[in-house]
Amino acid sequence: MKLATADVEYGDRLSAPPALGASASLLAEIEQKLSVAEEPRPILPPFDVMGRLAGRAVQARWSRPCEAAFEFLARRHPIDLARLIEKGRLASPDLTFAAEALGRIDASWIVRQTLLPLLEHAEAIVREGAVYGLQKHLSDELRARLVRVARTDASAGVRAAAEDALSDL
Amino acid sequence: MTRAVVRFARRKAAWELPDAASIRDVEFKTREGEFDLRPSVYDIDDSDLAKAFAEHAAAAPIDPPGSALGIDLEGLDMTLDPTAGNDRFAFTRAHHREIKLDSVEQLDTLIDRARVEREKRSRHVLKANVYKYVTERLQAGDPEWRDLAASAAARDWLRSVAKKASGGK
Numbered sequence: 001m002k003l004a005t006a007d008v009e010y011g012d013r014l015s016a017p018p019a020l021g022a023s024a025s026l027l028a029e030i031e032q033k034l035s036v037a038e039e040p041r042p043i044l045p046p047f048d049v050m051g052r053l054a055g056r057a058v059q060a061r062w063s064r065p066c067e068a069a070f071e072f073l074a075r076r077h078p079i080d081l082a083r084l085i086e087k088g089r090l091a092s093p094d095l096t097f098a099a100e101a102l103g104r105i106d107a108s109w110i111v112r113q114t115l116l117p118l119l120e121h122a123e124a125i126v127r128e129g130a131v132y133g134l135q136k137h138l139s140d141e142l143r144a145r146l147v148r149v150a151r152t153d154a155s156a157g158v159r160a161a162a163e164d165a166l167s168d169l
Numbered sequence: 170m171t172r173a174v175v176r177f178a179r180r181k182a183a184w185e186l187p188d189a190a191s192i193r194d195v196e197f198k199t200r201e202g203e204f205d206l207r208p209s210v211y212d213i214d215d216s217d218l219a220k221a222f223a224e225h226a227a228a229a230p231i232d233p234p235g236s237a238l239g240i241d242l243e244g245l246d247m248t249l250d251p252t253a254g255n256d257r258f259a260f261t262r263a264h265h266r267e268i269k270l271d272s273v274e275q276l277d278t279l280i281d282r283a284r285v286e287r288e289k290r291s292r293h294v295l296k297a298n299v300y301k302y303v304t305e306r307l308q309a310g311d312p313e314w315r316d317l318a319a320s321a322a323a324r325d326w327l328r329s330v331a332k333k334a335s336g337g338k
Contacts, residue, residue, distance in 0.1 A: 066202030093194040096180060124182035125195050135233070157181025157238065164235030169300040169330075 046089035054080035065094040070101035078105040082114040092121075096129030103133030111137045119145060124155035131158065135165035173215040174249070174266070175239040175292060176208060177225060184240060184287055189280040197276060206270040210242060212249060213264050219298045221261055223306075226299065227317060228255035233326035234299050239292035242268075245282050258313050300330060307334035 042048075043055035046065060050058070054077035062069045073081035084090065085098050099115050111133060118130035131149065134142060143166065150162035176196075178184055183195040197205045211221045218239060226234035247268050254265025270276050283290055306314040307330065317323055318331035 062201065064202045066198070066200060068200040068202075091194075093191075093198075096195065124185060125180045128180050128182045155182045155185055157178075157183075157185060160181055160236050160238075164296045167296060169297060 050080035099129035108137040189277040224258040
């Protein structure tokens with residue numbers, strides 16, 4: 001394939017303008033054919049709240065929410081995992097493991113913003129998962145919250161998890 | 170010596186749930202989201218509980234390990250299949266078993282029998298005891314722990330314990 005001068009100049013631009021030389025036209029044509037040929041399946045709940053790319057990637061591998069899917073999302077599409085958690089579409093037995101998986105990402109602000117509300121969740125298994133997710137992202141404010149959880153949570157399991165998160169061994 | 174057939178809880182709070190199906194949804198699923206009809210247990214003397222959990226946690230890996238709740242299924246009607254556990258530690262490899270179950274109903278029956286005797290069957294491992302055990306093994310030059318701590322697979326908590334065990338801070 002022979003490149004047109006306009007294609008060479010593309011490297012300095014932020015995005016490709018339309019009709020940028022013969023090779024760009026060819027690529028656009030191929031892309032259009034591929035997208036028609038693929039005819040993407042609709043993203044099914046609960047994954048439909050995520051971006052299209054993440055939703056399709058998960059749906060291609062798993063037919064239901066599961067730990068392996070959450071770990072994949074944490075590695076590859078962490079913002080989509082955060083959105084999946086925030087939208088409240090996961091059942092509690094899944095939400096607890098999704099929360100723990102989100103805790104494996106480096107961006108503490110996303111983890112805290114997403115998981116802090118789950119410390120008030122009605123189900124103890126979800127609160128415990130949130131503690132596990134948050135334990136590597138402690139800030140002063142979060143420590144204070146966990147002290148309260150360790151003292152007052154109705155579940156012995158959640159209290160023990162919070163104590164563990166606060167203990168520095 | 171007291172024999173214990175211990176299943177370590179994924180969520181301590183799960184065993185506070187009121188029925189077998191709710192516990193099963195959290196505690197007895199594979200990573201792919203199927204109900205686990207070959208759940209793992211350790212057939213040990215209960216004085217080895219901290220050792221079994223420390224090795225289980227390091228190999229899983231649970232990162233970082235906290236306190237643990239083990240449910241002792243000893244004496245319940247079940248068939249154990251000796252299947253090798255993790256490759257890292259000879260002890261947990263030798264004492265690992267899978268419970269052979271034919272159906273979800275059979276699984277629920279087992280869970281329910283353990284649930285109604287939860288207080289009697291609960292075995293608690295403190296986080297401090299897990300870290301103490303690992304520290305002692307590292308200080309004793311245990312090759313299994315030493316090799317894991319020095320490997321690329323070592324998690325931050327283990328590197329930190331190894332550093333402290335060798336006199337660092």
